[in-house]
Amino acid sequence: MDHFYFDHNATAPLCAQALETAVECLREVYGNASSIHFFGQAAKERLERARRQVARLIQAQPKEIVFTSGGTEADNLAILGAVRSSKRPDRHVITTAIEHPAVLNTCAELEREQAAVTYLPAGPDGVVDPEDVGRALRPGTVLVSVMHANNETGVVQPLKEISELTRRAGVLLHSDGVQAAGRIPVNVRELGVDFYTLSGHKICAPKGVGALFARAGAGFEPVTYGGHHERDRRPGTENVPGIAAFGRAAEVVEQELAAQSARIAALRDRLETAILALVSDSFVNGGRAERLPNTTNIRFDDVSGEALVIALDLEGFAVSTGSACSSGAVEPSHVLTAMGLSPEQARASLRFSLGRCNTAEQVDALAGAVVRAVERLRAIAPARLAHV
Amino acid sequence: MSEATIGVAMSGGVDSSTAAGLLARGGRRVIGLTMQLWDQRRLPQLSRPAASGRCCSLDDVHDARRVAGQLGIPYYVVNFERQFEEQVVRPFVLEYLEGRTPIPCTLCNSFLKFEHFLDLAGSVGAGQIATGHYARIRRDASGRLALLRAADRAKDQSYFLFGLTQEQLARTLFPLGDLSKEEVRRLAGEMGLAVADKGESYEICFVPDGDYAAFLEAYLEQEPVAALPAGGEIVSSRGQKLGHHRGVHRFTVGQRRGLGIAAGAPLYVIATDPRSARVTVGGEQELYSSRLVAERVNWISVAPLRSPARAEVKIRNRHQAAPAALIPIPDCGAVEVRFDEPQRAVTPGQAAVFYDGDLVLGGGWIAGLPASV
Numbered sequence: 014m015d016h017f018y019f020d021h022n023a024t025a026p027l028c029a030q031a032l033e034t035a036v037e038c039l040r041e042v043y044g045n046a047s048s049i050h051f052f053g054q055a056a057k058e059r060l061e062r063a064r065r066q067v068a069r070l071i072q073a074q075p076k077e078i079v080f081t082s083g084g085t086e087a088d089n090l091a092i093l094g095a096v097r098s099s100k101r102p103d104r105h106v107i108t109t110a111i112e113h114p115a116v117l118n119t120c121a122e123l124e125r126e127q128a129a130v131t132y133l134p135a136g137p138d139g140v141v142d143p144e145d146v147g148r149a150l151r152p153g154t155v156l157v158s159v160m161h162a163n164n165e166t167g168v169v170q171p172l173k174e175i176s177e178l179t180r181r182a183g184v185l186l187h188s189d190g191v192q193a194a195g196r197i198p199v200n201v202r203e204l205g206v207d208f209y210t211l212s213g214h215k216i217c218a219p220k221g222v223g224a225l226f227a228r229a230g231a232g233f234e235p236v237t238y239g240g241h242h243e244r245d246r247r248p249g250t251e252n253v254p255g256i257a258a259f260g261r262a263a264e265v266v267e268q269e270l271a272a273q274s275a276r277i278a279a280l281r282d283r284l285e286t287a288i289l290a291l292v293s294d295s296f297v298n299g300g301r302a303e304r305l306p307n308t309t310n311i312r313f314d315d316v317s318g319e320a321l322v323i324a325l326d327l328e329g330f331a332v333s334t335g336s337a338c339s340s341g342a343v344e345p346s347h348v349l350t351a352m353g354l355s356p357e358q359a360r361a362s363l364r365f366s367l368g369r370c371n372t373a374e375q376v377d378a379l380a381g382a383v384v385r386a387v388e389r390l391r392a393i394a395p396a397r398l399a400h401v
Numbered sequence: 402m403s404e405a406t407i408g409v410a411m412s413g414g415v416d417s418s419t420a421a422g423l424l425a426r427g428g429r430r431v432i433g434l435t436m437q438l439w440d441q442r443r444l445p446q447l448s449r450p451a452a453s454g455r456c457c458s459l460d461d462v463h464d465a466r467r468v469a470g471q472l473g474i475p476y477y478v479v480n481f482e483r484q485f486e487e488q489v490v491r492p493f494v495l496e497y498l499e500g501r502t503p504i505p506c507t508l509c510n511s512f513l514k515f516e517h518f519l520d521l522a523g524s525v526g527a528g529q530i531a532t533g534h535y536a537r538i539r540r541d542a543s544g545r546l547a548l549l550r551a552a553d554r555a556k557d558q559s560y561f562l563f564g565l566t567q568e569q570l571a572r573t574l575f576p577l578g579d580l581s582k583e584e585v586r587r588l589a590g591e592m593g594l595a596v597a598d599k600g601e602s603y604e605i606c607f608v609p610d611g612d613y614a615a616f617l618e619a620y621l622e623q624e625p626v627a628a629l630p631a632g633g634e635i636v637s638s639r640g641q642k643l644g645h646h647r648g649v650h651r652f653t654v655g656q657r658r659g660l661g662i663a664a665g666a667p668l669y670v671i672a673t674d675p676r677s678a679r680v681t682v683g684g685e686q687e688l689y690s691s692r693l694v695a696e697r698v699n700w701i702s703v704a705p706l707r708s709p710a711r712a713e714v715k716i717r718n719r720h721q722a723a724p725a726a727l728i729p730i731p732d733c734g735a736v737e738v739r740f741d742e743p744q745r746a747v748t749p750g751q752a753a754v755f756y757d758g759d760l761v762l763g764g765g766w767i768a769g770l771p772a773s774v
Contacts, residue, residue, distance in 0.1 A: 317521070317524070319479055319480060319521075320479075320521050320524040320525055323477050323479070323525045324524065324525040324526060326475070326477075327432070327475060327525060327526055340435075340437050340459060340462045340478050341437075341462060341466075341477075341478040342437035342478040342479060342480035342482070343479075343480050344480060389524060389526075390524045393520055393523045393524045
């Protein structure tokens with residue numbers, strides 16, 4: 014059976030250029046980038062090339078890029094690093110209820126460290142209201158963290174409006190840009206962010222590598238301790254093959270961004286149109302907001318999203334719902350409930366996230382499989398599956 | 402939906418793993434599914450390191466996933482935590498507070514495995530389900546499906562399955578019903594399943610160390626669905642006050658330990674009454690009772706009884722089925738059971754299951770026994 018991948022917000026397949034770069038570095042560039050000799054210099058050269066490539070993707074300066082083990086570490090570094098560097102007793106953080114667990118659970122840790130945290134809601138379209146940010150600011154506010162684009166709905170947040178408020182208040186702004194970078198144009202200067210999180214594997218680089226943009230002059234302290242790597246901001250021997258592949262993938266994605274995002278948006282719209290036309294009581298979550306071109310989140314009333322994901326997987330289509338807990342079981346999406354959906358509606362929602370490998374034929378086959386699976390699910394004890 | 406595809410409920414234990422293996426080896430299209438029923442970290446007061454080895458632990462999911470990988474079958478974990486809490490855990494707690502001793506495994510079978518799980522399997526394309534239960538299903542001459550005890554009497558789990566309906570039986574397979582535990586372990590070993598030597602657990606999966614009182618207290622602290630019972634008097638069956646206790650939920654019929662009363666002969670709990678907060682105790686002979694009323698009776702393998710009949714009746718899973726007369730009580734779905742010989746510790750809330758040899762006729766829930774003690 015053929016399997017088709019519609020879960021690019023979870024992770025994306027490696028692009029050929031990133032694979033080639035990673036293999037080449039694994040084979041040949043084995044020096045430690047901190048060493049002064051030939052081998053170290055070769056590694057350092059690849060590292061700095063990647064830094065320029067990644068910086069270019071988001072219009073940053075290379076020295077503002079700190080390589081990490083991934084998006085989660087970059088979120089931790091920005092949030093813990095910025096807040097811990099403030100010694101105010103009334104330190105306060107503002108974030109949103111729709112953030113990724115890498116942000117939410119880092120903020121929860123700060124609460125255990127006696128910092129106050131405000132979790133802002135999202136509106137029914139999944140958009141955070143900048144005025145809510147303005148109202149939540151207080152004298153002790155150290156950091157605001159608002160994601161650039163949501164992983165489940167693809168809804169893009171009004172970062173520019175928020176950064177106007179934070180800049181005026183002298184408060185640092187962090188944004189998790191893991192889903193946005195490489196899918197929509199990102200310019201950290203225009204957005205006005207002080208910290209911006211990137212992940213390699215969402216832009217077709219290998220897993221285990223990411224980066225934090227830290228604006229020159231934005232104060233934060235390291236959260237792990239060791240050598241002088243990454244300008245004393247993140248210790249540990251650099252993963253040169255991963256970082257080099259990340260840089261190459263950033264270059265590719267940047268060059269192809271305009272063309273790919275138009276192509277993928279057309280596929281996403283084709284999928285959405287087909288499903289909404291053929292499946293009764295189906296709705297796009299966050300459909301009226303500005304969204305990433307590759308994501309759609311669709312609610313199928315009276316259907317268990319969990320069963321639908323399994324049914325589609327057995328037909329060869331990989332999609333996702335909610336977020337998996339440690340066992341792999343699905344929990345209702347905190348993003349969708351924060352937008353005002355009931356737990357039943359959240360459980361009845363599915364995320365389709367497209368990527369470079371998808372074709373119109375695949376999209377049409379997926380739409381057909383969705384129509385058949387929803388019909389079957391609704392025929393079998395719909396009330397019991399969806400509402401108990 | 403394909404009749405040919407079978408959804409196997411895989412717990413990560415040797416029984417359900419072997420059931421899945423036998424079906425897959427027999428050429429059936431099999432989907433492995435693990436029900437996530439309870440988060441062992443849900444009540445942090447009860448957390449112990451040992452929690453990792455129990456039902457629904459990550460270790461069990463890991464094992465089930467590994468077996469599915471070995472068998473080359475698709476595998477998924479499905480989240481039934483909400484249904485489990487609403488239909489098994491909460492009724493268990495409320496029943497216990499009513500002075501009964503419920504069997505969550507039967508509720509779990511009736512509502513989770515053979516209702517939600519069956520629905521879920523059907524909705525992903527599996528017309529039938531299979532579990533690792535030791536019991537058998539046969540079609541009788543009239544076409545009705547009958548539930549039978551397992552070939553291995555020592556492992557028989559039919560006691561927990563009396564609540565199933567004909568529709569549920571029609572879509573269920575028990576691949577281990579004709580096998581002994583030793584054969585199952587041997588087959589698991591032959592198939593190279595990673596769990597062939599895994600130990601087994603008899604305790605209620607969500608109650609750590611079988612400590613019901615601690616579970617109830619922790620649950621009620623987090624979910625105030627009812628008040629925790631206050632302390633009360635311990636009395637003899639003649640009403641004589643013998644001592645104090647710290648809540649009827651700490652006692653179950655037949656219990657001997659934890660009474661804190663010095664007496665010449667051993668004392669046993671013979672009844673608990675949440676309304677008066679009284680725990681009645683007595684000598685061992687007072688534990689014996691020769692009748693009970695079974696409520697909400699389900700006739701699984703036969704038509705509902707209209708006139709008295711003979712059967713062997715089991716009042717606990719570990720009880721040796723005892724000969725009795727079944728006397729239907731008209732129009733209320735209840736049956737009076739009159740044992741030939743008095744039975745020890747007839748416990749309200751447990752099930753009374755009626756057998757004719759290997760055949761499970763039906764069963765019901767043991768009602769309170771104010772008159773008989």
